[in-house]
Every structure is written in C-alpha cells, then in structure tokens.
Amino acid sequence: MAVKNYILVCGGTACESSKATEIFNALAAEAEAQGVIDDIQIVKTGCFGFCEKGPIVKILPEEAFYVEVVPEDAKEIISESIVKGRMVERLLYIDEEDKKKGDFDIEDIKFYQKQVRIVLRNCGFIDPEKIDEYIAREGYVALEKVLFEMNPDGVINELKESGLRGRGGAGFPTWMKWNFTKGVKNDQKYIVCNADEGDPGAYMDRSTLEGDPHSVLEAMTIAGYAVGANMGVIYIRAEYPLAIERLEIAIKQAREYGLLGKDILGSGFDFDFEIRLGAGAFVCGEETALLRSIEGNRGMPTPKPPFPAVEGLWGKPTVINNVETWANIPMIILKGGEWFRGIGTERSSGTKVFALTGKINNSGLVEVPMGTTLREIVFDIGGGITGGKKFKAVQTGGPSGGVLTADFLDTPIDFDELTAVGSMMGSGGMIVMDEDDCMIDVVKFYQEFCVDESCGKCAPCRIGTRKLYDILSKISKGKGTHQDLENMETIGNAMKKAALCGLGQTAPNPILSTMKYFRNEYLEHIDDKVCKAGKCKDLVKFEIDPDKCIGCTVCARKCPVNCISGERKQPHFIDQDQCVKCGECYAACKFGAITKS
Amino acid sequence: MAKMTLEELRKLRENKKIELDKRDTEGKSIHIIIGMGTCGIAAGAKESLDAFLEEIDKHNIDNVTVKQTGCMGLCYVEPTVEVKVPGMPDTIYGNVDGATAREIITEHVLAGKLVDKHIFDRPAKDIVKE
DSSP states (O other): OOOOEEEEEEOSHHHHHTTHHHHHHHHHHHHHHTTOTTTEEEEEEOOOSOGGGOSOEEEETTTEEEOSOOGGGHHHIIIIIIIIOOOOGGGBOOOHHHHHHOOOOGGGOOOSOOBOOSTTTTTTTSOTTOHHHHHHTTTTHHHHHHHHHOOHHHHHHHHHHHTOBOTTTTOOBHHHHHHHHHHSOOSOOEEEEEEOOOSTTOOHHHHHHHHOHHHHHHHHHHHHHHHTOOEEEEEEETTOHHHHHHHHHHHHHHHHHTSSBSSGGGSSOOBEEEEEEEOSOGGGGSHHHHHHHHTTSOOOOOOSSSOTTTSOGGGSOEEEEEHHHHHHHHHHHHHOHHHHHTSBOSSSBSEEEEEEEESBTTOEEEEEETTOBHHIIIIIISOSBGGGOOEEEEEESGGGOEEEEGGGTTSBOSHHHHHHTTOOOOSSEEEEEETTOOHHHHHHHHHHHHHHHOOSSSHHHHHHHHHHHHHHHHHHTTOOOHHHHHHHHHHHHHHHHHOSSHHHHHTTHHHHHHHHHOHHHHHIIIIIOOOTTSOSGGGOOEEEOTTTOOOOOHHHHHOTTOOEEOOTTSOOEEOTTTOOOOOHHHHHOSSSOEEEO | OOOOOHHHHHHHHHHHHHHHHHHHTTOOOEEEEEEOSHHHHHTTHHHHHHHHHHHHHHTTOOSEEEEEEOOOSOGGGOSOEEEEOTTSOOEEEOSOOHHHHHHIIIIIIIHOOOOTTOEEOOSBOOTTTO
C-alpha cells in the first residue's frame, strides 16, 4: 500500500492511437529503473476530453497535467515529477492566451478545462434531496442578502448589471422582464418557471432540477421579493418524474426550515410554490400557451401584447423564466453582476449549458462561457466525431434552429452570432452530424415534429408546417423540382412573418438554413435523384454482386422481411419490390458483395 | 427542524461547512457518491448502488458512506461515481457497473489502488469554492 503518486495515462481512443500504451510501458520501465515502482501506481484512464493535445498524462495528487507526451518523456517525468517532486514545465498545458502573454507563473496556469459551471455548480456535488448540503454550499445566502440587505430596485439593478439574457432561447434581457412586472400595480403577481423542456435531444433543465432543485426555488423567491409577488408556479413536464419528485422534496424541506411560507427568516416576506404538470405538448414551452395550460385551458398561444409581464397568469403580472435562467440568479446576487458580466461575450454574458449529442465521442452536458467556439465544444470537450469520421454540421436550437457547418467551427457561440448565421441558440440542444447524415432526412424529422406539435390555432403554422413536410417528402423520394425549393422559401418566409407564436415563426428555420448551406444536397436529390448519405430510403438501392457473393446465407438470415433468396454456396438475390432498405444485409456481409447506390 | 431565523440558518450553514471540510482533510470516513439523475439511473446506477452496498457488507467495512448526487454531465460514461478516500486523490469513475463497483471496493477502498480504465475527471472547477 502507501502509494505516493498516481500516474494517470489517458486511455481514450484518440490517445490510445497516439501511443498511450507505449507511454504507459515506458513509464513503468523508468519507474522500475529509477527504483520508485513501489511508490507509484500507473493507471490507464478514460478520455479526458482534451484529445487535440493528446496523449495526456496526469500526476496525482499534484494535479500536474502533461500534454502531447511521447514515450521518450517517461524518463524525465519519473525523475522530475516522482523522484524530485517537481513539475516538468515543458510538458505542462499552457493556454493560448497565457502563451501570448509570455510571462506567467506556473501556479497561475489556466485550468485546462474549458467548462465553467455556474448553472450546474452543484450538480454532481450535493445530494439533491438534502437541503443541508445545498445550504453548506452557499445555498440561500443570496436570499438572505436580498431580504436583509437589498431593496427590490437593488436586485433588479444587479441583474441589469449582469447582462443576463433568458436562456430559454430568445435571449430577452431578464432584468427588463422583472422590471416590467415590478412597474405594474397589482395586489397579485406571479413568478413562473418554465420547465417544459421539449426540444428533441435537450435535457439541460431536467438535469439541473434533478441535481440542484433548491437553486431554482431560491431564485424564484428572490424574484418574488424583487417584483412584489408571493406565489411561484413551476410548470414541468410530467415526463420528468424524478425531477418532480426532487422538487417536491425540496419545497417540503424549504418550508420546514422556514425558507418558504409566511414571514421567511423573520423578514416579513411571504412566498410559496405550486407545481403544475404539463401533458407533453411542445407548444406549451411557449410562454403564453404555458400560462393558458396552467389556467386549465387548452395549451394554445395568445397574441402578444399584452405580454405576460403585464397580463400573465390569471391576467395578473407574471415573470416567466426558464430553469437555466433561474439557476444563474443566486450566483449573480452572491458574486455580483459585474462578476457575471466578466464571463462570456460583451452582449451575451455568462455561460450556456448544451446537451451535446449525436455523432460525438463524449456526449453529455457541457457548460461553457458564451463565446466559446464550436470547435472547442466538439473537439476539445466532446472528443471529436465517433469513428473518426468527418464533421459535417451541428444542429442547434432543435426544431426552431438551424445548422452550423464546418465553416463556422471557429465562430464564437453567443445569442447574436448564432442568429447572424441563420441558426439560433435555442434552449441548448446541440446535435453533431457526420458525413453519414443526410440533411434532407434530418430536416424532414424536425418538420414532422413541428407538424405533430403545431397547436393548429393559426393557419400559417398549421398549414405551413404540413406543406413544408409534404415538399420535403417529395424531395426525399427523388420527385422534387426546382420550383419546390422556391415554394419552400416562400412558405417559410411567410410563416416567419405571420405565425402567431415562436413555434410557427421558427419552424421553417431548419429548412431555410440547410437550403442556404447545403443547397447542393437538395440539388442532388432533385436533379440526380441521389442521396449520398444513403438515408433517404426511396433513393437507395441494395444489390448483390453475383461475382463476389459466396452464398454464405448471412444476409438472407439477417433480412427482416425475408426478401433475399438463393441456394447455399450460390449467389443470392434481393427482391427489390419487397426490400425495406434497412441496410441490415449491407452491414452483415463480410465479403463486400452487397452494394448500396 | 422548526422554522429558522436568520441567525439559525447561518449557524446551520457554518456547522455543515465544517462537517464538509473535516471530511475533506482529517476525517477518516470514506465517501462513495453515485450520480443518480435520470441518465445515471437509466445507465444502471441502481445496480451499482446495490453492488457497492453488498460488497461493503461482505468485507465488513464500517467507515463508508454511500450517497447520491445529480448528474455530473458525463453522459457517455454513466453511471458515474466519485470516491473519496482519506489520503488518496478524490476520484471520478465512469462506466461503473456492478463488477466495477465491487472492484472499486476491493482495489480502491481496501488496497489503496486506483481502478484501471474507469477514471474520468470532473468537467470544471468548483465555482462555489473559489
């Protein structure tokens, strides 16, 4: 026992292919030679998500982080780091910015991690079902500060100073919403949390509520004090049972402690909560539809103005923000608006949480400062594309957003930059696509989603989404025309102008954005009747090359519709009329006898 | 606990902080913290939890606390578990199935060795502690 140091060698796929095993062996040999083998343990780890700088070696407990290590470095690592207890300076990771400055202190070297976690600060640290653990990590200090040291205007000013913009997607300044509601005279006002997270592939809000429910409760209570409301409503989708359970526990515990209810901490301020469950309609993420749903009406948007800030829930002034926006607020009050403004870009301060999914090695939740580039998210944090394939695009903003192509890998991500290139921040879904993804197929999926989720109240959305979907289907079958492209543009632009709510106004975004950046792909489907990615089933044909087929019968056994026939040891044949283009045979053939065209 | 005053809340916070610090530096107790968000549970965190408890019983270890936390964001390697043993670096393990959980007890907790191939890293610095 009594190991003094641990040497961690990254064993992620990328590092492994760049000689991690050789480094591991070299370190072991050197440790043996220098007589320290019993003082250390060398282990292979999972991916550190910093693959561009791999292979990576980390020494614990000193936390020395060595990058681009080669087997020849082993001798120095052992003699310096282990025997003498010093860092090998030339191998340490140095941030590009520090490098430019030239002069820096080893102690001050920026942490190699690109993520900054404000919203997710407690996720993975505390037990979400124990209020004491939240309290021990500065929980409810912001509420104390607000109730006993600040007046409502002071709170709103701090928010204004922070520059916080709504994280639900549109990016409206949060302080303005609060200020509108504060300015309206009314004996009853409401604070609402939008936890109706509905974008396909997005789960940031779920994780926040499951991991740190008190941060949202604290923030909404603060808002109540700032605008003069005593009632908070959390509208959460019923599909999130664990998040609901933890919220209920959190509310109960806060009430027992007197952090909710009458006369909070003896301040004279009252605030309490109610949870309302959504029934799973995407449109209820739109604020006016959400409020109608709470009232027990059908979840349909109503025209704005009047804005909820003035006439919201039950016709009363209402502040409505989404989960991620709320989770930021206690930290802004604690550390100050200026601190928050120091993170991110000039017009988009703070961080953004993304749910990184799709063809990416390290899928997961990432929280990065605004202004981080797509390249940093996909390659540094995400560990690159699965299977070493080529990056094609990233879809942001779900059914309301667009695509970012390889040309935008170095574009800093914030609200305005994304809008400028025809996508949008959205709530934070980020789906990575590689060369095997067909844009028409992807866009068709989103459009089908919008057809299903359109509430049907206004014609531009109800008819527009259906028409767009029909045209996309036609194109995916190889029956599209150039006129169809023009029509989609006309319909899409009309919807943007005329639809009642955000759902309809943004539904054409995926199409308009891909028509701009992947026009060739549309033309291939229309003119050449070809889907290069092989996703549009009507344009794909699987055939067996009789010269290569040895009659092993694997394909025939794999075929789910039994449309492959042939004698054993004789070339097989696919019945094209029966084939469902699933590709099972293509994947199963070990002899490359099946062609896909 | 009954409703608190401001002073009582502050006192509670200080006490809890001291408890946490004690655990970090001089405390003898071992902590195993399992990520139990929907994602972790879907990936099998409950089975890992059972395996930890069984293995702890089997070896009659009495200074281990097993507890839950939310999602750390490392979805690609769920279930994730943080292991804190005094005198060893706090370690995040990923892809912790039942077998790995048992290995963590026998290797990490009992033998003071890190478990190969399962070590990951916290994705960011702790902003609250700064």
